[in-house]
Amino acid sequence: MATSPRDVVAPRLRVLTVGDGDLSYSLALARCFGPALRLTATTLCTEAELARTYAHGARNALELAERGAVVRWCVDATALDAEALGEQDVIVFNHPHLGLADLADVAAHARRHSVLLGHFFSCAAALLAPLGRVHMALCGSQPANWHAHAHAARHGLAGGLRGGVGRV
Numbered sequence: 063m064a065t066s067p068r069d070v071v072a073p074r075l076r077v078l079t080v081g082d083g084d085l086s087y088s089l090a091l092a093r094c095f096g097p098a099l100r101l102t103a104t105t106l107c108t109e110a111e112l113a114r115t116y117a118h119g120a121r122n123a124l125e126l127a128e129r130g131a132v133v134r135w136c137v138d139a140t141a142l143d144a145e146a147l148g149e150q151d152v153i154v155f156n157h158p159h160l161g162l163a164d165l166a167d168v169a170a171h172a173r174r175h176s177v178l179l180g181h182f183f184s185c186a187a188a189l190l191a192p193l194g195r196v197h198m199a200l201c202g203s204q205p206a207n208w209h210a211h212a213h214a215a216r217h218g219l220a221g222g223l224r225g226g227v228g229r230v
Contacts, residue, residue, distance in 0.1 A: 074100040078147060078189065080139045080155040080182070081106060084116035085123055087156055092129040101126070102147060104137035140181035144188050153186045156199040172207040180213040187217040 077099050079088045088103030103126055105112060112119035112135075123133050134147070139155060160174055179198075186196050196219060200210060214220065 074098060076100045076102075076149065076151045076191070078102045078104065078150040078153045080104050080137065080142070080153060080186075081158060082156070083107075084112065084119040085126060085133065086118065087154070088131065088133075089122045089126055089129075092126055092131050097130070099131075101131040102134060102150075103131055104134045104147075106138065107135065109135050140178060140185065142182075142185035142189055144185075147189055149191050149194075150189045151191050151194050152197060153189060153194070154197045155182060155186075156197075157201070158182065158198065175204070176208045176213070179208050179210055180216070183213045183217040183219060187219055190219075 075095075075098060077091065079091070079101070082088045082103055082105055085103050085105060088101060091099060092101055092103075107115060107119075109120075109123070112123060116122075126133050137143075137147075139158065158175070158178055160178055183196070190196070196214070198210065200208070205211065
């Protein structure tokens with residue numbers, strides 16, 4: 063008996079969100095794509111810090127769990143654990159930042175964030191599936207000032223600003 067296209071089940075896309083503060087972006091993905099994703103949402107906060115810091119953080123985490131997503135706490139974007147997080151098809155890091163309040167020295171600020179991106183891309187490259195992609199949202203001159211493309215290329219990732227970066 064021949065298999066019809068309806069009988070073929072597409073594999074679930076493995077998506078990792080990194081540094082998703084109050085987990086709202088991850089929740090939006092879970093709501094939009096549902097069971098099509100195997101979503102792992104991460105935040106640098108502890109569970110208690112999330113609830114204390116963000117008005118909807120605890121509620122977002124609960125709904126993510128109810129929707130089948132995995133929520134990981136205290137995940138540092140510069141030290142992603144490949145064993146704990148597993149291979150990923152897509153890694154998303156929206157608006158990475160160090161949380162620094164002192165922007166007086168713009169050059170030093172850019173250097174510190176450039177280091178953040180370099181370490182992140184190194185870790186992300188180790189987690190990506192062979193055709194995997196990294197999506198990163200940056201603003202204004204950040205891609206140039208933080209050397210985003212150079213860091214991505216150094217770790218075997220290439221691509222444009224709009225479509226994310228994937229394996230070379």
